[in-house]
Amino acid sequence: MKRFNCTACGSRVCFENTVCLHCGHTLGFDAGTLAMVAVEPVAPDGGLFHRIGGNGKDAAADVRYCENAMHGACNWLVPDAASTTLCEACSHNRTIPNLSETGRLDAWREVEHAKKRLTYSLLRFGLPLDGGASQAPPLMFDVVAQALTGHANGVITLDVLEADSVERERRRQMFAEPYRSLLGHLRHEIGHYYWMLLVNREGVIEAFRALFGDEQQDYQTALSAYYATGAPPNWADNYVSAYAAAHPWEDWAETWAHYLHMVDAVETAEAEGMEPRAAGLRFGAAWPFKKYDVYRQESFDSLMARWVPLSLALNNLSRSLGHGDFYPFVISGATRDKLAFVHRLIRAGAV
Template identity: 65%
Template sequence: MKQFSCSACGNRVYFENVACVRCGHALGFDTDLQAMVALEPAADDATLFRRMTATAADVRYCANSFFGVCNWLTPAGSHALCRACNLNRTIPNLSEQGSLQAWQDLEQAKKRLVYSLMRFGLPFQTADSGQGALTFDFVRSAMTGHLDGVVTIDIMEADAVERERQRQQFGEPYRSLLGHLRHESGHFYWKVLVSGTGMLDEFRALFGDERADYANAIAQHYNVGPPPGWDAYHVSAYASAHPWEDWAETWAHYLHMVATLETAEASGMEPRVAGIAFGAAWPFKTYDIYREETFDALLERWIPLTLAMNNLNRSMGHADFYPFVVPAAAVRKLAFVHRAIRDRQIVQNEAAQTQSPSAQPQHLQSAPHPQPAIGN
């Protein structure tokens, strides 16, 4: 993630902040600017604010800010949900103990996912994928998964003790809310980027034939475990269960890479390999990691960063930051994910050039949903 600063005083602020600790100005995430902006009251209406930037249009906080779960901004003319909260179909039952905290944690993770999807320029709904819009159900006592565009997350995943129990039960070296959301979003984008596109044959050559019986494959994985030698071909044991899961695990892994590298670069932790090779002085030339960087360049930066972070964690007595060894076969799959996203960007850029100046690219439109239902 990029580094943000308060547009009133220049103090460093974070993606989840609602106020600047130095100057006290209210803060919100502006999806149009893709930045955190400082706000000041705009009128007698306490819910109306003016952005302290070159853009003078008034804004409001997302309606879910009332519950303390969102700091994203919406146009002044609406009292609606922001582009991220508008993707919710079901929210937890807030009358149940612990549900509000769980929802707060889920929304923080989901906002980071949506931020990445917007940076990639990926659509939240498409007419040709054979599924509905990307939608989220946050409910209790549900099976986490994806079906026809709907990502369901059991809110108990937000409980650190329960998440650790399941991590050990399933033998997973890494388990997080953001990881779940990235994985499940991968199932949605398989239909957008692979199924029905010219990449399906290449997908099958790399990941396997997705037409294999999914239910039997998953049952086999949980009853018997991964096949011997899985770690020579997959980013995780679960990826070996079925080609769809291999794609989703690889997709999540790719999103981990891109988001973490951008954060490391923005924080000054990750000198560019190309810059060092040419003896350039810091700061080195930067690229938009979501749209300009090649996959080989990403990988060249990723490996030394993860080694350094693992050593830092060990120095603090913690488990490895990055508990993975990615084999060459999985690297080729990661490169495939990279190309699938970039190919979509090329198509969208070409389509945008043929539109009238007033037309809005599809990826900037949110999926229309009513006020989210309350989960059980």
């Protein structure tokens, strides 16, 4: 994720901030410009605000906060002229948990914070959230308790207990998934949604099957076999994770999720001034790396050339602090080809 600055004073602010700690101005995320902006009330007793600074054709238009701001679950802005009280991200919620139940509000806030980061990436890629030209259903989320996390016909169901760190660790151990995270879950499930939009069509599905296998094999039978016997011993030669070996659909979703991990991490590293490729440069040498918008312009080969040294650096940093590898995966030749396929389809599907 790129760095954000308060449009009132220029100080650095974070994606989840609601107040600038330097100047005290209220902050919100503007999905139209993909930026954090400072706002001030139009009137003392009203819910309307106007932006301070910022740019774009709608910079002067009044805004209000998403309805879910009252729960501390959202800091995104909604144009006053919009027909909905929910922001670009929250408008895709079909079901939320019962917030009166103990612990549900805090858990749902965690889900929403992760979902905002997911939505940010989708908007940066320019991917449609409404089904696009594929005539697929619009993206929707059901966040409920005691549910089976998964995707079905445009609806992503997420068990709100995944936001509980203790429960998530229990499941991580039970399913032997070393990289289980809330944001990772959302990135995986959104991959199933975009399989409908980007892959399941003439001229693309054939290329998908050549790389990932035939998705027409019985899904439940394949999953049962995976949970009974696990992945093959040599799974790392062909898959990005053990679970990816379960079925071509899961291979796609796991590869998709890892691609989103890579892109977001590379952009964040650049924004934070971390660039492992520069390790061998002499002091005072000219900076040799041209900057690209990693979401829209970076070639796949260039992305990989940046990701590999970055992931190695992150792993070494994690070990230095007494922890395991931050990114415990190896990208084989077969996995690289699959990631390149995801890269091409995302670029082709951008609007």
